[in-house]
Amino acid sequence: MTSTTTVPAVALRGGTSIPQLGFGVFQVPDGETAQAVSLALDAGYRSIDTAAVYGNEAGVGAGIAASGLPRDEVFVTSKLWIDALSREAVRPAFEQSLERLGLDRLDLYLIHWPAPGLGRYVEAWDELVALRDAGLVREIGVSNFQPAHLDAIIAATGVTPAVNQVELHPAFAQRALRERHRELGIVTEAWSPLGQGTVLGDPVLGAIADAHGVTPAQVVLRWHLQAGTVAIPKSVTPARIAANLDVLGFELSAEQVEAIDGLDRADGRIGPDPDAFNG
Template sequence: MTSTTTVPAVALRGGTSIPQLGFGVFKVPDGEAAQVVSLALDAGYRSIDTAAAYGNEAGVGAGIAASGLPRDEVFVTSKLWIDMMAREAVRPAFEQSLERLGLDRLDLYLIHWPVPGAGRFVEAWEELVALREAGLVREVGVSNFTAEHLDALVAATGVTPAVNQVELHPAFSQRALRAHHRELGIATEAWSPLGQGTVLGDPVLSAIADAHGVTPAQVVLRWHLQAGTVAIPKSVTPERIAANLDVLGFELSAEQVAAIDGLDQVDGRIGPDPEEFAG
């Protein structure tokens, strides 16, 4: 089993760091979340990513509490949903997430989607920054923001997000956006890091997996690590939960990384387009 001490971390703005491999709970029912989170923490994960919209914060919090781990050893992320982006709604939404999780603070809080047509993400961001300044959350960031959304946010507020969590996998590698993140000092976090399984049957990944004696999923997660990306794979299967963390014992060659990079597709997006998504 992978030791938590060897899982690399990515430094965030302001001195906080986030484990580079975390555990996602998207579509995990609240009634199952406590058990699944407990399995993940037992396997060695120390970062749990949830959201108000997932409807499972209570279960996630129960799993964290049942682990018996010190609070400082578990990095907890949640997200502000799009119906709570008005200035006066942000603090209550945040406090409701804390209550459901059974926590007195978060490690990372994100705006879940920009919804640019609503014109709310700047005021929502200002309120997230206020939460950080009040000591209620260690760091704040965004999710599903494009380069244009990020630039607008920074121009309006002068405050750069610590993280942008976006869809990112070999078929949709977001190279231009990742380069923009590097210019701004924003950490890239990948949701659906395995492309919801759609890329795992590719012969390129199978050949690399065979060469290392690992699975295609482990190859993809190793690709994320070597790119400096934070990844939050999700599984409810104990064997896969453990396997997704066990990616530290091999290294991809430059040629193998290039081959995986070559799987990028113009139409590789699986989830919604941030320019269009409005809930």
């Protein structure tokens, strides 16, 4: 079992820190989520990432409760869906997420997508600021925001997101966006950090994995860690849940990092385009 004390953490703007490796539950059915979360917490994960639209917040809450871990030892993230992107809808949606999770506060709450065509993400961000100021959530952030979206909410509220959770993997490395994050002091968090498996058969990753006696997935997660990115791999397979956390015993060389960086390509995006996706 991996020791939780060795998992690095990344400091967030408000003074909180988030474990650099978390457990994602996207596409995990609610009925299977409690067991998956329990397995993850048993393996040593201390960060769980869910969302209202995933339909499994109740399962996440049940898994956390069953673990018996103190509340302050588990970092819990959820997200506001597009249907609640309005000033009057944010607080009720947030409270419903808390109720399903069985929690009295969140560690991180994100706007899931900017949905720019609706023109409501700025007012929604203002309401997230109010939730944070009321002590209901420790840190607030966004997901799938482009630089223009970030600039708009910062200009309107004076509050910079702690995190921007975006699609990020070797085939879609988002270098320009990550540089903007560095300039603004925003932590980059990767969803689909393994490219939903699409990159794992690449011979570059295979050769690096063989050199270290690890799997291609472990190589990619190590690449994320060395880049300073927070990653939230998802699995419901016990062996993979454990293996995804077991990436602290080796280090990629500068040449190996450069080789993985070279896998980035113009058509590497898997998910929707945030500038065009409106729900």
